[in-house]
Amino acid sequence: xxxEKWVMQIIDTTxxxxxxxxxxxxxxxxxxxxxxxFDPLAHGGRGEPTFTAxxxxxxxxxxxEALLEFWRQQSTxxxxxxxxxxxxxxxxxxxxxxxxxxxxxxx
Numbered sequence: 001x002x003x004e005k006w007v008m009q010i011i012d013t014t015x016x017x018x019x020x021x022x023x024x025x026x027x028x029x030x031x032x033x034x035x036x037x038f039d040p041l042a043h044g045g046r047g048e049p050t051f052t053a054x055x056x057x058x059x060x061x062x063x064x065e066a067l068l069e070f071w072r073q074q075s076t077x078x079x080x081x082x083x084x085x086x087x088x089x090x091x092x093x094x095x096x097x098x099x100x101x102x103x104x105x106x107x
Contacts, residue, residue: 004099005060006067008035010051011094032103034058038070040089045078047089055103067097 010033033051036058042048052058061067075087 006064006097007055007058007060007100008067009096009098011096040073040075041077045075055100064097071095
C-alpha cells in the first residue's frame with residue numbers, strides 16, 4: 001500500500017444556498033476548494049462541510065477508495081431523503097479525488 005495521501009477537491013454544488021453564498025462572497029472564484037471538515041449529524045442529518053483552498057489543511061485520506069467511501073456516507077439520523085433514496089449529504093457537491101502531492105505542486 002502506498003503512503004500517498006488523497007484530498008477531496010470540490011468541483012461544484014447542487015445545494016442552491018451554498019452556491020449563492022459562494023458566488024456572492026466571491027469564493028466561487030477561489031477554486032479549487034478542498035473538503036476541510038464534515039459533520040454528518042449537523043442540520044438534522046443534512047450535514048455541514050467546511051472547505052479550504054489549502055490542500056494541507058484539507059482532510060487527508062489514505063486511499064482513493066477511503067475518500068469515495070467518505071463522500072458516499074449515508075446519514076445515520078436521516079438515512080433516507082423524502083423521495084426514498086439514500087441521504088448522502090456530501091453528494092450535494094461534485095468532488096474529485098486528488099493526490100495530495102499533485103495539488104501541492106500547483107498550490
